[in-house]
Amino acid sequence: MSLEKALHATQSQVPDCVAVGYVDMATGMLLGVKTVDSHPSEVLDLVSAATADLFQGTNVVAIENMFKKTRGVTHDLHYFQEIVVFSTNLLHVFLRGKKNQNHALVVVTRASANIGMVLTKARLTLPSCEAAL
Numbered sequence: 001m002s003l004e005k006a007l008h009a010t011q012s013q014v015p016d017c018v019a020v021g022y023v024d025m026a027t028g029m030l031l032g033v034k035t036v037d038s039h040p041s042e043v044l045d046l047v048s049a050a051t052a053d054l055f056q057g058t059n060v061v062a063i064e065n066m067f068k069k070t071r072g073v074t075h076d077l078h079y080f081q082e083i084v085v086f087s088t089n090l091l092h093v094f095l096r097g098k099k100n101q102n103h104a105l106v107v108v109t110r111a112s113a114n115i116g117m118v119l120t121k122a123r124l125t126l127p128s129c130e131a132a133l
Contacts, residue, residue, distance in 0.1 A: 016113035
């Protein structure tokens with residue numbers, strides 16, 4: 001399945017989904033996006049940068065390293081796997097890839113969506129998005 005088809009499937013399966021994207025945090029590139037409205041490329045580019053900052057910003061990495069040290073963890077896996085952001089009208093879900101920790105699925109829904117269903121459906125679609133690359 002192509003990434004475009006995987007993102008389309010994600011958008012159709014996640015309740016009240018208004019946008020979905022797949023980000024390569026190592027390069028800062030938005031590898032694919034599907035939205036119900038058109039958005040300027042500058043806004044879409046910021047999604048990639050913001051996703052990388054949320055998961056791999058300097059302070060986040062420092063917190064992860066402190067948690068690892070405190071718990072005696074020696075592996076290089078990232079500690080933070082999912083981040084949920086509630087804005088005035090929207091719910092933003094950021095899921096770090098399981099196969100490639102430098103990739104992330106970004107799902108945006110209306111704020112009225114059921115958070116449990118959004119998380120469940122987004123988690124179920126992550127493997128197909130990852131397999132598309």
